[in-house]
Amino acid sequence: MTALAWEERIQRGAHPVVYPAIRGLRRLGPVVRVPGIGVVVSDAATAREVLLDTDHFSKVGPGAPSELWTPVLGPSVLLNMEGSDHARLRRSLAGLFTPRAVRELVAVSVPEVLAGLPERLLAGERVDVVAETATTAGTVICAMTGLPPTDTAVGEAMTAAQSIVGLVRLHRRSLTPSQVRHARAVLARLSAPALDAYRSADPSTVPGRMRELGLSEEEAMGAVGAFVLTGTETIQSFVPRLVALAADTGWLDRLLAADPSTTEGAALRGRVVEEALRITAPTPVMLRSVRAPATVGGVRVRAGDRIVIATISCCRDAGPFDPAAPVDAAVRHLWFGAGPHFCLGMPLALAQVDAVLDALRPVADAGRAVAVVHRSVARGVLIPAYRSLVVEAA
Ligand code: HEM
Secondary structure, eight states: OOHHHHHHHHHHHHHHTTTHHHHGGGTOOOOOTTTEEEEEEEHHHHHHHHOOTTTTSSSSSSSSSHHHHHHHHHHSSSSTOOOOOOOHHHHHHGGGGHHHHHHHHHHHHHHHHHHHHHHHHHHHEEHHHHHHHHHHHHHHHHHTTTTOOOOHHHHHHHHHHHHHHOOOOOTTTTOOOOHHHHHHHHHHHHHHHHHHHHTOOOTSSSSHHHHHHHHHHHHHHHHHHHHHHSSHHHHHHHHHHHHHHHTTTTOHHHHHHHOOTTTHHHHHHHHHHHHHHHOOSOOOEEEEEEEEEEEETTTEEOTTTTEEEEEHHHTTOSSOOTTTTTOOTTTTGGGGGGGGSSSSSSHHHHHHHHHHHHHHHHHHHHTOEEEEEEEOOOOOSSSOOOEEEEEEEE
């Protein structure tokens, strides 16, 4: 089966009805109004215009992320804020995502988790990249919340994040009262150590750093919740899909052999990762609420309408997976958004991807290839993903 055929399976496993429907809309035009869903944008340049135009389009309002997340996380967690309050909170949080800060966070939490991975592969063991990534992402959540990363804590952190994100459906604009109760209870359990870490103001913990950066207790707990929701399933989805896509297109050997400490190695790794992000677009849609009458790609919209940016169509339609091809400027980084809400966690995401690739590199250094021997797709999840991706050293 081809690389794209596997990607189609993953998308359909997650969204058997909505995914083909959204992809089918492209035949009707780049911007199409769909009753019950919203005004769907499938074109990268138009999507970027919407994301940059905060006078007309907002993450707060009917059909926007605020309707989903404010009842769970409270009113001030970046992804449901706009304007000067949003800009101020982002500035305060910036110190957590400098290249150095994320390198340290990942260096402290992740290497132990991935230690031994190449030896296991070289000794003939088969390894599930999905399980390894889940442990990596769960360990990072533990570091964020200030929990010691025991196996139980890591597993519980992942289950908690998945059980909240999995409540969201595109055709429902908000969570039901019982879903809100469930999500709040799960997050409260997860954030309890974060609250202790914040109160004890220990700067070696992320919540302690947040206090140092001037965040109030409420803002810090909201940020922890937002990071867990935005930064867990995306990584869990992306890393195995990167490995599979690179394997299916004949790029995996070069990707794993690339030495990121050299200019060429870093450039090659960067291009393959970017191209895989473009093809997979782990956040398949972005939502906005219309604040004031406007026109989107020739379609008139009014206040209260919902805009559904089909990131997956905008990114995927720029061509087949080809790390050697030049990047289309309209599409570049759109998988991380654009404008004031551009993914705050991008450096952390890329550092986690690097950690997994670094852990696999010794297999290439030993002159062996990493081959996919078995895989299955996840069903009924919000963020399309593999359920398992088993590899071996060939
Ligand atoms: C491959 C992994 C990831 C992808 C593809 C991704 C994608 C995105 C996208 C598309 C947005 C913008 C959504 C919009 O404008 O509606 C976003 C925002 C955000 N992301 Fe990521 N993300 C990833 C990983 C992470 C990680 C690891 C974190 C960790 C903390 C994170 C934290 C955030 C936050 C806090 C926001 C909200 C920013 C704001 O509203 O100002 N993301 N992400």
